[in-house]
Amino acid sequence: MGLLARRKRTKIILAFLLPELALILSFVLIPIMGTFVISFKTDHGYGLDNYYGVITERSPDKALVIPENIVKAQPPPWGALIHNIVWVAIHVPIVVFLGLGIAYLLHDVIGSSIVKSIMFLGMVIPMVVGGLLIRFMFDGDLGVVPLLFRKLGIEALSRTWINYPQTALIALILGSVWLWTGFSLTVYAAALESLPKSYIEAAKVDGASGFQIFFKVVFPLLKHATIVVVIMTMLWDLKIFDIVFVSTLGGPGGATNVMALIMYTYFARALDYGRSAATAVILALISLIPGIWFIKRVMRSGS
Amino acid sequence: MVRRRGKKLIKYIVINIVVWALAILWVLPFIGITMVSLRPFSEVVVKGWWNIIGQYTLKNYVDAWTDPMYSLETGFRNSLIVTIPSTVIPLFIAALAAYVFSRFSFPLKTMLFITLLIIMAMPQQMSVIPLFFMLNKMGLYDKLQGLILVHSSWGLAWITFFLKNFFDTLPKEIEEAARVDGASDFHIFFRIVLPMSLPAIASVAAIQFTWVWSDFFYALVFLVSPQNYVATLQVATMKGQYHIDWGLLSAGSILTMSVPLILYALLQKYYVKGMVGWTVKG
Amino acid sequence: MTARVYLKNIVKRFGKVVAVDHVNLEVREKEFLVLLGPSGCGKTTTLRIIAGLEFPDEGRVYIDDKDVTDLEPKDRDVAMVFQNYALYPHLTVRDNIAFPLIIRRKQLGLTREEIYKKVLEVAKLLRIEELLDRKPGQLSGGQQQRVALARALIRRPKVWLMDEPLSNLDALLRLQMRAELKRLQREVGITTIYVTHDQAEALSMADRIAVMNKGRIVQVGTPEDIYLRPQHVFVATFIGTPPMNIIRCITDLRNNKLYLHCPGIEREIPPEVAKHLREDMELLLGMRPEFVEVHKEPGPDTIKAKILVVEPQGSELILNLNISPEDREETIVKVKTKATRKYSPGETVYLELDWTKISLFDAKTGKALA
Numbered sequence: 034m035g036l037l038a039r040r041k042r043t044k045i046i047l048a049f050l051l052p053e054l055a056l057i058l059s060f061v062l063i064p065i066m067g068t069f070v071i072s073f074k075t076d077h078g079y080g081l082d083n084y085y086g087v088i089t090e091r092s093p094d095k096a097l098v099i100p101e102n103i104v105k106a107q108p109p110p111w112g113a114l115i116h117n118i119v120w121v122a123i124h125v126p127i128v129v130f131l132g133l134g135i136a137y138l139l140h141d142v143i144g145s146s147i148v149k150s151i152m153f154l155g156m157v158i159p160m161v162v163g164g165l166l167i168r169f170m171f172d173g174d175l176g177v178v179p180l181l182f183r184k185l186g187i188e189a190l191s192r193t194w195i196n197y198p199q200t201a202l203i204a205l206i207l208g209s210v211w212l213w214t215g216f217s218l219t220v221y222a223a224a225l226e227s228l229p230k231s232y233i234e235a236a237k238v239d240g241a242s243g244f245q246i247f248f249k250v251v252f253p254l255l256k257h258a259t260i261v262v263v264i265m266t267m268l269w270d271l272k273i274f275d276i277v278f279v280s281t282l283g284g285p286g287g288a289t290n291v292m293a294l295i296m297y298t299y300f301a302r303a304l305d306y307g308r309s310a311a312t313a314v315i316l317a318l319i320s321l322i323p324g325i326w327f328i329k330r331v332m333r334s335g336s
Numbered sequence: 337m338v339r340r341r342g343k344k345l346i347k348y349i350v351i352n353i354v355v356w357a358l359a360i361l362w363v364l365p366f367i368g369i370t371m372v373s374l375r376p377f378s379e380v381v382v383k384g385w386w387n388i389i390g391q392y393t394l395k396n397y398v399d400a401w402t403d404p405m406y407s408l409e410t411g412f413r414n415s416l417i418v419t420i421p422s423t424v425i426p427l428f429i430a431a432l433a434a435y436v437f438s439r440f441s442f443p444l445k446t447m448l449f450i451t452l453l454i455i456m457a458m459p460q461q462m463s464v465i466p467l468f469f470m471l472n473k474m475g476l477y478d479k480l481q482g483l484i485l486v487h488s489s490w491g492l493a494w495i496t497f498f499l500k501n502f503f504d505t506l507p508k509e510i511e512e513a514a515r516v517d518g519a520s521d522f523h524i525f526f527r528i529v530l531p532m533s534l535p536a537i538a539s540v541a542a543i544q545f546t547w548v549w550s551d552f553f554y555a556l557v558f559l560v561s562p563q564n565y566v567a568t569l570q571v572a573t574m575k576g577q578y579h580i581d582w583g584l585l586s587a588g589s590i591l592t593m594s595v596p597l598i599l600y601a602l603l604q605k606y607y608v609k610g611m612v613g614w615t616v617k618g
Numbered sequence: 619m620t621a622r623v624y625l626k627n628i629v630k631r632f633g634k635v636v637a638v639d640h641v642n643l644e645v646r647e648k649e650f651l652v653l654l655g656p657s658g659c660g661k662t663t664t665l666r667i668i669a670g671l672e673f674p675d676e677g678r679v680y681i682d683d684k685d686v687t688d689l690e691p692k693d694r695d696v697a698m699v700f701q702n703y704a705l706y707p708h709l710t711v712r713d714n715i716a717f718p719l720i721i722r723r724k725q726l727g728l729t730r731e732e733i734y735k736k737v738l739e740v741a742k743l744l745r746i747e748e749l750l751d752r753k754p755g756q757l758s759g760g761q762q763q764r765v766a767l768a769r770a771l772i773r774r775p776k777v778w779l780m781d782e783p784l785s786n787l788d789a790l791l792r793l794q795m796r797a798e799l800k801r802l803q804r805e806v807g808i809t810t811i812y813v814t815h816d817q818a819e820a821l822s823m824a825d826r827i828a829v830m831n832k833g834r835i836v837q838v839g840t841p842e843d844i845y846l847r848p849q850h851v852f853v854a855t856f857i858g859t860p861p862m863n864i865i866r867c868i869t870d871l872r873n874n875k876l877y878l879h880c881p882g883i884e885r886e887i888p889p890e891v892a893k894h895l896r897e898d899m900e901l902l903l904g905m906r907p908e909f910v911e912v913h914k915e916p917g918p919d920t921i922k923a924k925i926l927v928v929e930p931q932g933s934e935l936i937l938n939l940n941i942s943p944e945d946r947e948e949t950i951v952k953v954k955t956k957a958t959r960k961y962s963p964g965e966t967v968y969l970e971l972d973w974t975k976i977s978l979f980d981a982k983t984g985k986a987l988a
Contacts, residue, residue, distance in 0.1 A: 041690075045521045046442050053433035053492055054448075060467065060489035061455055067466030135358065138351050148359045150604065154366065156611060157600045158593040159550030161568045165589050166365045174381055175372065175582060177364055211362065216611060223612045272459045275552040279572045293553075296461045301557070306465050313461040324457025331453055331497075332446075509704035512671050516779075517718035517769070518692035531708040 068317075072310035083311035087299075093287030095295050095303075097312075100287055108199040110287035113295045116202060117319075120291070121270045123206050124213070128266050129259060131210070132217025136225055137247060153219055155212035164276030167208030171195055178204075195281050198288035205277060205289055212276070213269065217262045224258035225251075260330065267323040271316065292316040373397065373586035380582070396587035400574070403584075405562060408591055411570035415549055415595075417480050418566055422487035422548040423541055430492045431537070434499035435525055439511070455493040463490070464557045471558060478560045486558065487548045495540050498610070502536035503529065539610030542603045546596040567592045622647050622809040623668060623777055628677035630663055637663045638674070639833035645777075645811055650803055652820040653813045655830035656856065661813045662781055664830070668811060669779050670694050681776060692721075697770035698779040701786060703762045705754035705769075712737055712750040715768045722773075740768045743802070760791045767799070771806065778803070778810040784819065796823055817857045821845065829853050848977055851984040854904045860936060860952045862904045866981065871897040878903065878978075881949040882921050882941035891978065891987060900981035907936065907954040909972040912961075920968035923951065928961050937961060941969065 075082040091101040098112040109116065135152070139145040155163060170176045171194035183191035194204035228251070236250045252259075274293035277283060283290035283298070292312060299309035371385035379390045401408050436442070437449060467486060468477065476482030506529065514524045530537070552568045559565060565573070571588045574581070600607055623645040630638040638660045645651045653661040666672040668679060670691035678687045686694050697718070705714050712734065719726065719733045741747040744764045754762055763783065770778055783799075784792045800823050803810050814820055820827050821841045828838045829852070837849040848854040854862040867880035869887070876892040878885045880903055887895065895901075913920060923939040935957045942949040953969065961967070978987040 041521075042440065043442075046436050046440050049432040049436045049525075052429045053496065056429065056489045057451075057455070057492055060470075060485060061463065061493070062451070064463035064466040064470070065455075065458065067469075068462050071465055135355060138355050141348055141351050142355045143352060144356075148355055151359045151363050153608065153611075154363075154597070154600075157546060157596050157607065159552065159568050159571075159596070161550070161552045161572050162589045162593045165571070165585060166369060169369055169372075169582070169586075170365050172582075175368065175385060177361075177368065180384075211365075214362075219608055220612050223608075268457060272461075274461075278552070278556075293459065293461050297553075297556075300465060300468075310465050313459070313465070316459050317462045320457055320459055321454075324454065327457060328450060328453040332450070507702060507704065509700040509702055510706060512669075512691075513698060513700055513704035513769075514706070514717070515671065516669055516691045516696060516698040517773075518721040519717075520692070523721065528706055532706075534708075 065317075068310045068313050071306055072314045074307050074310075083307040084315070087295075087308050087311045087315065090308075094283060094290065095298055096287060096290070097292075097295065097315075108288065109202050110198065110290060113283075113287075113290040113292050114315075114319075116290060117271055117273070117292050119202065120206055120209070120273065121267055123203075124209055124270050125263055125266050127210050128213055128217045129262055131214050132219075132262065133221045133252070133255070133259070135214075136218050136221035137251065139222065140225075149215075149218065149222060153215035156215045156219075160212070160275035161279050163208070163212045164279035167205060167211070167276060168195060168280040170208065170211070171200075171204045195289070196285060198285055201281055201285060201289045205280065208280075209270070209273065209276065213266060216265065220258050220262050221255065224255050228254055260326075264323045264327045264330075268320060268327075271320050271323075292319075369582075369586035369589055372582050373590055375583075377581070377583045396583040397591065399584055400588040400591060403574070406565065406570045406573050408567060408570050408588055410563060411565055411567035411592075412595075414480055414564060415567040418483050418487065418555075419545055419548045421484050422491065423545045425484070425488040426491035426495055427537065427540055427544065429488075430495035430540075431499055431530065431533075432525070433492070434496045435503055435529060437496065437500045438503035439508075452493045452496055455490075456497060460490070460553050464554070468557060477558060478564055480559075480564060483554060483558050483566075486554055487551065491544050491548070495544065498540055499533070499536060502533060506532060535606065535609070538603060539606040542599055542606050543610045545599060546607075549596055567595075622649070622682060623811065624680040624683075625664070625668070626678045626680070628664070628667060628674045628679070630660075630667060630672060630674050636833050638667065641677075641830075641833075641835055643828055643835060643838070645809060648807045648809055650800070650810045650812065650823060650825045652824035652827045653811065653830060654817060654820040654824075654827050654856075655815065657815055659830040660833040661815075661830045665698075665779050665781055665811060665813045668777070669696055669698050694777075695773075695775050696777045696779055697773055697775040699766045699770045699781065699783045701782040703754075703766040703783075703786075705762055705765055707754050709753075710750065711741075711746065711752050711754065711757070711765050714754065714765055715740060715750075715772055717769060718773045736772055737768075740772045743771070743805075744768050759787050760795065763787060763795060767802070771802075771808075774806075774808070776809065778808050780810065780812045782814055783812075785814070785816070792819075799823065818859070821857070829856065831856075846975065847986070848904070849986045851902055851904065851979040851986075854977060854979070858906060860907050860954070862906050862977070863951045864979075865903045865905075865941075865949060865951070867901045867903045869895055869897055869899045869901060881947065882923070882943050885973075894987055901987070902979040902981050902984075904977035904979060905951075905971055906975065907952045909975040910951075910953045910955075911970040911972075912937065912953060912955050913968040913970060916968045917970060920970050923967055923969050925961055925963050925965045925967060926950070927963060930957065933957055935961065937967075939967070939969070 072083055073079045073081070088097055090096050091099055093100045093110050096110065096112045097114045100110040100112050139148060142148060171178050173179050173191065173193035179191045179194065190200065194200040232250055232254060233246055236246045241249065272293055273291050274297070277289055277291055277294055281289045283294050293316060296309050296312040296316060299305045299312060368385050372380050373396050374392050374394070375385065376391055376393060383390065437445065471477040471482040474482070476485065510532070511524050511528060514528050519528070550568060552572065555566045555569050559569065571585070571592045574585055574588050625641055625643040628638050628641045629636065641664060653664060655661045663672060667674050670686070670689060674687065678685055680686065681694060681696070706717065709717065715737045716733050719728060719736065723733065737750070738747060741750055744767060746761060746764045746768065749757060749761055749765070754765065757765065766783065784795050787795060796819060812823065824841055826838060826840055827844050829836045829844060831852050837844060837853050844853060845857060848857070848862070851864060855864060865880050867878050870877040870879040876887045876895055876897070878887050878901065916922065921941050922943065923941045925937055926940055927938040929936040929938070933956065935955050937953045937955060939951050939953060940948050941951050979985060980987060
């Protein structure tokens with residue numbers, strides 16, 4: 034390339050890139066580094082004290098893995114990290130199969146675009162409102178779910194779910210299914226739309242049944258969409274904060290505590306920045322599991 | 337033949353019933369709080385909100401909007417002051433960067449791009465403690481400007497990623513034609529590339545607006561005075577610790593979510609494209 | 619003779635791939651030059667180097683004797699028509715055509731009205747004046763093509779560059795546009811460099827053709843030259859439908875005379891050709907399918923051949939023949955003949971070659987022998 038042209042190109046690249054780099058460096062990268070540094074700060078220099086403290090903490094409002102009132106084979110609290118993991122373990126498969134199932138059936142449904150829009154609402158509303166709505170859904174006086182169980186004669190499930198450690202966590206997880214299925218449905222619907230019909234027609238001609246077509250042909254062909262849904266749902270579950278904050282604040286008795294909330298508790302209530310940062314780092318490192326998976330996929334499809 | 341068709345019809349009916357039952361279940365909470373917000377609480381508690389006969393009133397909305405301590409009027413104003421610049425600024429800056437990422441090669445490009453992807457996976461929690469100190473030093477703590485700065489900076493990564501993917505799909509020939517026709521790089525970007533990218537820009541704007549409007553965590557950490565509260569903070573505060581005024585809370589919730597919902601109603605296509613697109617390449 | 623465009627020793631590499639390999643090319647004033655070659659031969663890259671969209675690793679580019687190697691496209695005064703037309707989707711046809719002038723409005727000192735007047739003139743020339751208020755998305759392929767041409771025309775550039783501009787059109791329209799494009803170029807008299815992989819397009823439109831293969835220019839010449847006197851076996855086999863028959867032969871010295879020894883063919887090599895040759899050389903004999911006559915009966919200088927397949931092509935036939943004397947071996951030759959009589963597979967016929975239109979190539983280098 035000519036020298037002149039090259040110099041000009043360099044100028045353009047710099048002019049276009051600099052504002053972004055400046056903002057990201059100052060308000061994104063430096064704070065992230067800062068959090069690392071703060072997490073290692075102790076009374077006597079640097080060390081792992083904060084991490085040790087955070088992991089071995091047993092008070093129910095901050096415990097990560099071993100809350101003091103834990104009893105084997107008993108309802109929560111099990112510790113915030115465990116709650117996050119349970120959340121992922123229940124939420125991800127439900128969201129994947131519900132979203133895919135509905136997207137697949139939508140083809141034969143009257144008013145399918147209305148159904149899609151309704152399901153997508155959970156993606157549009159503020160999570161704070163989502164949390165309040167979850168609370169409303171499971172409210173013993175007003176909520177639909179307890180009412181349903183009352184009609185079925187199951188007394189244990191006809192009260193306000195989030196007030197009891199046995200039901201609070203599962204109520205929030207089911208509520209997050211309600212909020213997030215729209216994402217999965219939308220991704221799968223888009224993927225199904227772009228799927229050439231000839232695959233399914235070929236399978237039909239080959240004599241496959243409806244179930245076989247779904248599990249042997251459609252589901253494998255939607256692998257990419259599934260990976261996207263799984264990664265994004267995991268990231269969302271690990272960062273979950275708003276809906277817990279407004280509905281239970283981690284209670285009752287720490288039964289719905291999650292990582293992000295503990296980080297906030299250390300930061301705003303205990304004013305223990307070191308431990309707060311350590312919690313954030315642990316959360317970030319766990320988020321990097323789906324994160325790196327995501328990055329690898331992007332980089333591979335990019336080259 | 338007839339039996340086959342009959343079987344098909346039954347299947348069709350069952351599918352419709354199942355999917356629509358789910359859709360109704362999904363929309364039920366929205367109907368519920370709408371009813372609660374419009375009716376005196378005593379009536380709702382006794383008869384249930386599904387009972388549509390009774391008194392209707394807008395009192396809850398008026399209360400939520402004018403509450404002396406946590407008025408949603410203030411919340412809305414603050415939310416708009418934060419949300420509009422926090423949508424426009426990163427959109428503009430990221431569009432410039434995304435264009436460079438899409439069209440030019442330069443040293444460290446891959447590394448910078450991976451950095452953006454890592455930022456996208458980072459939880460907000462990873463940044464707030466140092467940001468809290470930084471904003472304090474800059475005099476922007478408990479200020480809406482501080483929140484704008486944080487939202488703008490954290491929106492850059494995903495918007496850059498999204499727009500780069502979009503620019504990658506635009507045919508390069510159009511820009512080359514413009515170059516041969518005599519247009520400068522700036523001209524090409526502002527007059528050719530940006531106008532062609534309006535759908536993508538609409539998607540980004542809709543989603544970034546919704547996310548900033550809906551944000552709770554940054555607002556919770558960086559705003560303390562009630563007169564600076566954004567709408568999401570106001571609603572969360574209305575909840576109260578021990579007693580829940582469901583009427584007020586429902587009205588507040590409906591008002592707060594109405595803004596993104598209206599936007600969604602207007603720009604539905606762009607929302608869906610955006611939500612799907614920012615996760616998927618191409 | 620002035621060269622409008624002159625490429626001197628151009629080399630362009632993409633990583634390890636040499637896309638353009640020491641290309642030298644002169645394009646004359648008002649000439650219609652076609653860069654012809656298979657995909658990946660470097661013809662588009664060469665065109666983009668002339669446009670300034672790529673910069674060569676070695677060599678210089680001259681336009682009107684001025685070294686433009688380091689200039690940006692906008693400073694070269696060239697216009698380009700792209701394969702997918704590259705119309706600006708958000709602008710109307712009028713603004714698309716006006717674009718190159720609007721960009722330079724201040725330089726040229728033109729008002730918007732003057733520009734639009736010029737747009738109308740050009741639009742009339744291309745018969746698209748009633749499309750001016752539409753957007754590109756509302757146009758058919760052929761109409762888009764005309765808009766792209768109009769945009770390239772409005773500025774009266776020094777050089778027109780065209781990158782397979784007709785390949786996205788359907789067959790009939792392509793034929794029409796060929797003629798129209800040629801007429802337009804004649805009328806306006808703009809030097810044109812036209813890239814295509816379609817030999818029929820090249821033969822029908824070009825003043826001269828530059829045939830490219832693997833980044834190199836293999837031959838430059840008039841369509842007639844290229845067709846009748848291929849300088850390289852690549853050109854011979856790339857051009858023509860069906861392409862030139864190539865038969866592997868050996869030279870043979872008998873009675874101090876050099877003979878060409880091919881399957882089914884024995885012939886003395888004329889002395890002026892023979893002086894470049896030696897005994898036992900491998901040669902390739904090339905004959906165009908249309909320069910062979912088919913007879914029922916053997917003649918004085920005929921080659922016996924057996925019909926394998928008959929392909930009817932409208933008024934003509936293509937016969938696939940085996941000219942090898944041994945039935946076990948196969949030396950297949952395609953011959954084009956009028957469909958005035960019936961041929962059937964298995965039949966034996968006798969071929970008479972037009973020896974004045976035969977080409978000989980060195981089997982090692984592929985180059986033509988004088």
